[in-house]
Amino acid sequence: MHALSDPVRVAIFAEIAGASCPQTCSNFVNIAEKSIPKSTLSQHFKALREAGLIRGERHGVEMRNVSRCPEIDKRFPGLIAAIVKAHKIQQAEEGRASNRRKREAGGRKSRRK
Amino acid sequence: MHALSDPVRVAIFAEIAGASCPQTCSNFVNIAEKSIPKSTLSQHFKALREAGLIRGERHGVEMRNVSRCPEIDKRFPGLIAAIVKAHKIQQAEEGRASNRRKREAGGRKSRRK
DNA sequence: TTCATTAGTTCTGTTTTTATGAACTATTAA
DNA sequence: TTAATAGTTCATAAAAACAGAACTAATGAA
Numbered sequence: 406m407h408a409l410s411d412p413v414r415v416a417i418f419a420e421i422a423g424a425s426c427p428q429t430c431s432n433f434v435n436i437a438e439k440s441i442p443k444s445t446l447s448q449h450f451k452a453l454r455e456a457g458l459i460r461g462e463r464h465g466v467e468m469r470n471v472s473r474c475p476e477i478d479k480r481f482p483g484l485i486a487a488i489v490k491a492h493k494i495q496q497a498e499e500g501r502a503s504n505r506r507k508r509e510a511g512g513r514k515s516r517r518k
Numbered sequence: 519m520h521a522l523s524d525p526v527r528v529a530i531f532a533e534i535a536g537a538s539c540p541q542t543c544s545n546f547v548n549i550a551e552k553s554i555p556k557s558t559l560s561q562h563f564k565a566l567r568e569a570g571l572i573r574g575e576r577h578g579v580e581m582r583n584v585s586r587c588p589e590i591d592k593r594f595p596g597l598i599a600a601i602v603k604a605h606k607i608q609q610a611e612e613g614r615a616s617n618r619r620k621r622e623a624g625g626r627k628s629r630r631k
Numbered sequence: 632t633t634c635a636t637t638a639g640t641t642c643t644g645t646t647t648t649t650a651t652g653a654a655c656t657a658t659t660a661a
Numbered sequence: 662t663t664a665a666t667a668g669t670t671c672a673t674a675a676a677a678a679c680a681g682a683a684c685t686a687a688t689g690a691a
Contacts, residue, residue, distance in 0.1 A: 407525065409525075410524070410525040410677095411523075411677080411678075412520065412522075412523040413678085429638075429639090430638075430639060431637090431638065431639085441679085441680090442679075442680050442681075443638080443639065443640090443680095444639090444640075444641080444642095444679080444680060444681075444682090445678075445679055445680060446639090447638095447639060447640055447641085448640090448641095448678080448679085449678090450639090451640085463638095463639095463686085463687085465637095465638090465687060465688065466636085466637055466638050466639085466686075466687050466688060467637080467638055467639085467687090468638070468639065480611065481607045481608065481610075481611055482607070483603065483607060484604055484607045484608065487600050487601075487603040487604035487607065488600075488604050490596065490600040491597055491600035491601050491604060494594045494595070494596060494597045494600065495594065495597065497594075498593065498594055523648090524648080524649075526649085542667080542668090543667075543668060544666095544667070544668085554650085554651095555650075555651055555652075556667080556668065556669090557650080557651055557652070557653090557668090557669080557670080557671095558649080558650050558651060559668090560667095560668060560669055560670085561649080561650080561651095561669090561670095562649095563668090563669095564669080564670095574668095576657085576658085576667095576668095578658060578659065578666095578667095579657080579658050579659060579665090579666055579667050579668085580658095580666085580667055580668085581667070581668065
Protein backbone atom coordinates (compact mmCIF):
# COMPACT_ATOMS: atom_id res chain seq x y z
CA MET A 406 0.00 0.00 0.00
CA HIS A 407 2.13 2.93 1.01
CA ALA A 408 5.77 3.02 0.14
CA LEU A 409 6.91 4.34 3.49
CA SER A 410 5.40 1.43 5.41
CA ASP A 411 8.75 -0.33 5.44
CA PRO A 412 11.68 0.87 7.54
CA VAL A 413 14.26 -0.01 4.88
CA ARG A 414 12.42 2.12 2.35
CA VAL A 415 12.11 4.96 4.83
CA ALA A 416 15.87 4.74 5.36
CA ILE A 417 16.51 4.79 1.62
CA PHE A 418 14.11 7.63 1.03
CA ALA A 419 15.42 9.70 3.93
CA GLU A 420 18.94 9.20 2.63
CA ILE A 421 18.04 10.23 -0.91
CA ALA A 422 15.96 13.18 0.27
CA GLY A 423 18.74 14.34 2.55
CA ALA A 424 21.58 13.86 0.06
CA SER A 425 22.96 16.70 -2.02
CA CYS A 426 23.53 14.53 -5.09
CA PRO A 427 21.71 11.68 -6.84
CA GLN A 428 22.14 8.25 -5.28
CA THR A 429 22.58 4.94 -7.03
CA CYS A 430 21.07 1.68 -5.91
CA SER A 431 24.50 0.25 -5.13
CA ASN A 432 25.23 3.04 -2.68
CA PHE A 433 22.85 1.31 -0.32
CA VAL A 434 24.26 -2.19 -0.33
CA ASN A 435 25.98 -1.51 2.98
CA ILE A 436 23.46 0.84 4.56
CA ALA A 437 22.38 -1.72 7.18
CA GLU A 438 24.37 -3.85 9.59
CA LYS A 439 24.65 -6.60 6.99
CA SER A 440 24.75 -5.99 3.25
CA ILE A 441 21.47 -6.02 1.34
CA PRO A 442 21.38 -7.92 -1.97
CA LYS A 443 20.79 -5.76 -5.01
CA SER A 444 17.64 -7.65 -5.94
CA THR A 445 16.12 -6.61 -2.64
CA LEU A 446 17.24 -3.02 -3.05
CA SER A 447 15.91 -2.92 -6.57
CA GLN A 448 12.46 -3.91 -5.31
CA HIS A 449 12.51 -1.13 -2.73
CA PHE A 450 13.57 1.43 -5.31
CA LYS A 451 10.79 0.24 -7.56
CA ALA A 452 8.25 0.74 -4.77
CA LEU A 453 9.54 4.25 -4.07
CA ARG A 454 9.43 5.10 -7.76
CA GLU A 455 5.93 3.75 -8.24
CA ALA A 456 4.81 5.78 -5.25
CA GLY A 457 6.19 8.90 -6.92
CA LEU A 458 8.62 9.57 -4.09
CA ILE A 459 11.79 9.30 -6.15
CA ARG A 460 12.73 9.39 -9.80
CA GLY A 461 15.49 7.40 -11.50
CA GLU A 462 17.54 8.70 -14.40
CA ARG A 463 19.82 6.44 -16.31
CA HIS A 464 23.34 7.78 -16.82
CA GLY A 465 25.35 5.26 -18.75
CA VAL A 466 25.42 2.06 -16.86
CA GLU A 467 24.09 3.46 -13.63
CA MET A 468 20.69 4.64 -12.41
CA ARG A 469 20.78 7.89 -10.47
CA ASN A 470 17.93 8.41 -8.06
CA VAL A 471 16.70 11.74 -6.82
CA SER A 472 13.82 12.51 -4.50
CA ARG A 473 10.87 14.42 -5.82
CA CYS A 474 10.96 16.76 -2.87
CA PRO A 475 9.58 19.86 -4.58
CA GLU A 476 6.42 18.06 -5.71
CA ILE A 477 6.03 16.19 -2.43
CA ASP A 478 6.62 19.23 -0.25
CA LYS A 479 3.99 21.09 -2.15
CA ARG A 480 1.38 18.53 -1.17
CA PHE A 481 2.64 17.58 2.29
CA PRO A 482 4.50 20.63 3.60
CA GLY A 483 7.12 19.63 6.14
CA LEU A 484 6.63 15.91 5.68
CA ILE A 485 10.04 15.24 4.19
CA ALA A 486 11.83 17.33 6.76
CA ALA A 487 9.97 15.47 9.49
CA ILE A 488 10.80 12.06 8.01
CA VAL A 489 14.44 12.91 7.46
CA LYS A 490 14.72 14.31 10.95
CA ALA A 491 13.06 11.34 12.64
CA HIS A 492 15.23 9.00 10.63
CA LYS A 493 18.49 10.79 11.42
CA ILE A 494 17.77 10.70 15.13
CA GLN A 495 16.93 7.01 15.04
CA GLN A 496 20.02 6.29 12.95
CA ALA A 497 22.22 8.06 15.44
CA GLU A 498 20.81 5.91 18.21
CA GLU A 499 21.23 2.74 16.17
CA GLY A 500 24.87 3.65 15.80
CA ARG A 501 25.23 4.01 19.56
CA ALA A 502 23.35 0.73 20.12
CA SER A 503 25.59 -0.99 17.60
CA ASN A 504 28.75 0.25 19.32
CA ARG A 505 27.34 -0.89 22.61
CA ARG A 506 26.72 -4.36 21.17
CA LYS A 507 30.27 -4.48 19.82
CA ARG A 508 31.74 -3.42 23.15
CA GLU A 509 29.68 -5.98 25.00
CA ALA A 510 30.47 -8.73 22.53
CA GLY A 511 34.16 -8.00 23.05
CA GLY A 512 33.53 -7.83 26.77
CA ARG A 513 32.51 -11.47 26.88
CA LYS A 514 36.18 -12.32 26.50
CA SER A 515 38.05 -9.28 27.74
CA ARG A 516 35.72 -7.81 30.39
CA ARG A 517 37.11 -4.23 30.16
CA LYS A 518 39.77 -3.61 32.84
CA MET B 519 12.86 -5.92 15.47
CA HIS B 520 11.83 -2.33 16.06
CA ALA B 521 8.38 -1.40 17.18
CA LEU B 522 7.99 1.51 14.79
CA SER B 523 8.63 -0.62 11.71
CA ASP B 524 4.92 -0.98 11.14
CA PRO B 525 2.71 1.88 9.96
CA VAL B 526 -0.22 0.87 12.14
CA ARG B 527 2.00 0.98 15.22
CA VAL B 528 3.41 4.32 14.16
CA ALA B 529 -0.14 5.61 13.85
CA ILE B 530 -1.06 4.28 17.27
CA PHE B 531 2.08 5.63 18.88
CA ALA B 532 1.77 9.03 17.22
CA GLU B 533 -1.80 9.24 18.39
CA ILE B 534 -0.95 8.31 21.97
CA ALA B 535 2.07 10.61 22.02
CA GLY B 536 0.03 13.47 20.62
CA ALA B 537 -3.01 12.95 22.85
CA SER B 538 -3.57 14.93 26.02
CA CYS B 539 -5.08 11.99 27.92
CA PRO B 540 -4.47 8.24 28.17
CA GLN B 541 -5.84 6.17 25.33
CA THR B 542 -7.49 2.77 25.53
CA CYS B 543 -7.03 -0.01 23.05
CA SER B 544 -10.65 0.24 21.94
CA ASN B 545 -10.21 3.87 20.95
CA PHE B 546 -8.32 2.62 17.93
CA VAL B 547 -10.78 0.13 16.53
CA ASN B 548 -11.85 2.64 13.91
CA ILE B 549 -8.57 4.42 13.32
CA ALA B 550 -8.15 2.99 9.82
CA GLU B 551 -10.51 2.84 6.86
CA LYS B 552 -11.89 -0.48 8.06
CA SER B 553 -12.14 -1.46 11.69
CA ILE B 554 -9.24 -3.36 13.24
CA PRO B 555 -10.09 -6.34 15.46
CA LYS B 556 -9.09 -6.00 19.07
CA SER B 557 -6.81 -9.02 18.93
CA THR B 558 -4.76 -7.24 16.29
CA LEU B 559 -4.69 -4.02 18.26
CA SER B 560 -3.69 -5.85 21.38
CA GLN B 561 -0.67 -7.30 19.59
CA HIS B 562 0.41 -3.85 18.45
CA PHE B 563 0.03 -2.42 21.94
CA LYS B 564 2.06 -5.28 23.28
CA ALA B 565 4.86 -4.54 20.81
CA LEU B 566 4.85 -0.85 21.74
CA ARG B 567 4.91 -1.72 25.43
CA GLU B 568 7.72 -4.23 25.08
CA ALA B 569 9.70 -1.63 23.17
CA GLY B 570 9.27 0.76 26.08
CA LEU B 571 7.44 3.31 23.97
CA ILE B 572 4.19 3.27 25.92
CA ARG B 573 3.01 2.12 29.30
CA GLY B 574 -0.39 0.65 30.16
CA GLU B 575 -2.15 1.20 33.46
CA ARG B 576 -5.21 -0.73 34.37
CA HIS B 577 -8.14 1.34 35.62
CA GLY B 578 -11.04 -0.92 36.42
CA VAL B 579 -11.97 -2.84 33.37
CA GLU B 580 -9.97 -0.76 30.95
CA MET B 581 -6.28 -0.37 30.15
CA ARG B 582 -5.12 3.22 29.77
CA ASN B 583 -2.05 3.73 27.65
CA VAL B 584 0.29 6.66 27.87
CA SER B 585 3.44 7.32 25.91
CA ARG B 586 6.73 7.41 27.73
CA CYS B 587 7.66 10.69 26.09
CA PRO B 588 9.82 12.13 28.83
CA GLU B 589 12.13 9.10 28.89
CA ILE B 590 12.17 8.78 25.12
CA ASP B 591 12.76 12.46 24.47
CA LYS B 592 15.70 12.38 26.81
CA ARG B 593 17.43 9.79 24.64
CA PHE B 594 16.20 10.87 21.20
CA PRO B 595 15.56 14.59 21.45
CA GLY B 596 12.96 15.68 18.92
CA LEU B 597 12.17 12.18 17.70
CA ILE B 598 8.63 12.08 19.00
CA ALA B 599 7.84 15.53 17.71
CA ALA B 600 9.20 14.50 14.32
CA ILE B 601 7.18 11.28 14.26
CA VAL B 602 3.98 12.95 15.38
CA LYS B 603 4.45 15.72 12.84
CA ALA B 604 5.17 13.38 9.93
CA HIS B 605 2.21 11.27 10.92
CA LYS B 606 -0.21 14.18 11.23
CA ILE B 607 0.71 15.43 7.78
CA GLN B 608 0.28 12.02 6.23
CA GLN B 609 -3.02 11.52 8.03
CA ALA B 610 -4.34 14.78 6.71
CA GLU B 611 -3.51 13.68 3.19
CA GLU B 612 -5.05 10.26 3.72
CA GLY B 613 -8.24 12.03 4.70
CA ARG B 614 -8.18 14.02 1.49
CA ALA B 615 -7.40 10.88 -0.53
CA SER B 616 -10.22 9.05 1.18
CA ASN B 617 -12.71 11.80 0.39
CA ARG B 618 -11.49 11.80 -3.18
CA ARG B 619 -12.07 8.03 -3.40
CA LYS B 620 -15.57 8.42 -1.96
CA ARG B 621 -16.42 11.19 -4.40
CA GLU B 622 -15.13 9.13 -7.29
CA ALA B 623 -16.89 5.97 -6.13
CA GLY B 624 -20.13 7.95 -6.05
CA GLY B 625 -19.23 9.40 -9.42
CA ARG B 626 -19.33 6.00 -11.07
CA LYS B 627 -23.10 6.21 -10.87
CA SER B 628 -23.85 9.89 -10.64
CA ARG B 629 -20.95 11.49 -12.58
CA ARG B 630 -21.13 14.90 -10.80
CA LYS B 631 -23.26 17.37 -12.81
C1' DT C 632 31.32 -7.75 -33.98
C1' DT C 633 32.05 -10.31 -29.96
C1' DC C 634 33.40 -10.64 -25.24
C1' DA C 635 33.69 -8.79 -20.67
C1' DT C 636 32.17 -5.76 -17.09
C1' DT C 637 29.19 -3.05 -14.32
C1' DA C 638 24.50 -1.76 -12.75
C1' DG C 639 20.22 -2.93 -12.22
C1' DT C 640 15.80 -5.80 -13.03
C1' DT C 641 12.65 -9.72 -12.97
C1' DC C 642 11.36 -14.24 -11.54
C1' DT C 643 10.45 -17.44 -8.01
C1' DG C 644 10.58 -19.78 -3.88
C1' DT C 645 11.59 -19.03 1.17
C1' DT C 646 11.33 -16.58 5.40
C1' DT C 647 9.43 -13.14 8.32
C1' DT C 648 5.66 -10.20 9.80
C1' DT C 649 1.06 -9.03 10.33
C1' DA C 650 -3.87 -9.99 10.70
C1' DT C 651 -7.54 -12.29 12.75
C1' DG C 652 -11.13 -15.59 14.81
C1' DA C 653 -11.77 -18.25 18.87
C1' DA C 654 -11.07 -19.23 23.35
C1' DC C 655 -9.44 -17.34 27.48
C1' DT C 656 -8.42 -13.96 31.75
C1' DA C 657 -9.49 -9.85 34.58
C1' DT C 658 -12.46 -6.49 36.60
C1' DT C 659 -16.83 -4.66 37.86
C1' DA C 660 -21.66 -4.71 38.74
C1' DA C 661 -26.16 -6.61 39.22
C1' DT D 662 -23.17 -16.50 40.36
C1' DT D 663 -24.06 -14.59 36.21
C1' DA D 664 -23.42 -11.08 32.89
C1' DA D 665 -20.98 -7.58 30.63
C1' DT D 666 -16.94 -5.13 29.14
C1' DA D 667 -11.93 -4.74 28.02
C1' DG D 668 -8.23 -6.86 26.80
C1' DT D 669 -4.89 -11.05 26.05
C1' DT D 670 -3.20 -15.35 24.09
C1' DC D 671 -3.05 -18.87 20.77
C1' DA D 672 -3.07 -20.95 16.25
C1' DT D 673 -3.16 -20.19 11.64
C1' DA D 674 -3.97 -17.58 7.36
C1' DA D 675 -2.53 -13.87 4.52
C1' DA D 676 0.64 -10.45 3.11
C1' DA D 677 5.09 -8.48 2.70
C1' DA D 678 10.03 -8.66 2.50
C1' DC D 679 14.26 -11.25 1.36
C1' DA D 680 17.54 -13.26 -1.65
C1' DG D 681 19.59 -16.40 -5.21
C1' DA D 682 19.63 -17.11 -10.14
C1' DA D 683 18.91 -15.82 -14.57
C1' DC D 684 18.10 -11.92 -17.28
C1' DT D 685 18.49 -6.96 -19.67
C1' DA D 686 20.98 -2.51 -20.64
C1' DA D 687 24.94 0.37 -21.39
C1' DT D 688 29.83 0.77 -22.09
C1' DG D 689 34.41 -0.37 -23.27
C1' DA D 690 37.89 -3.13 -24.97
C1' DA D 691 39.97 -6.67 -28.32
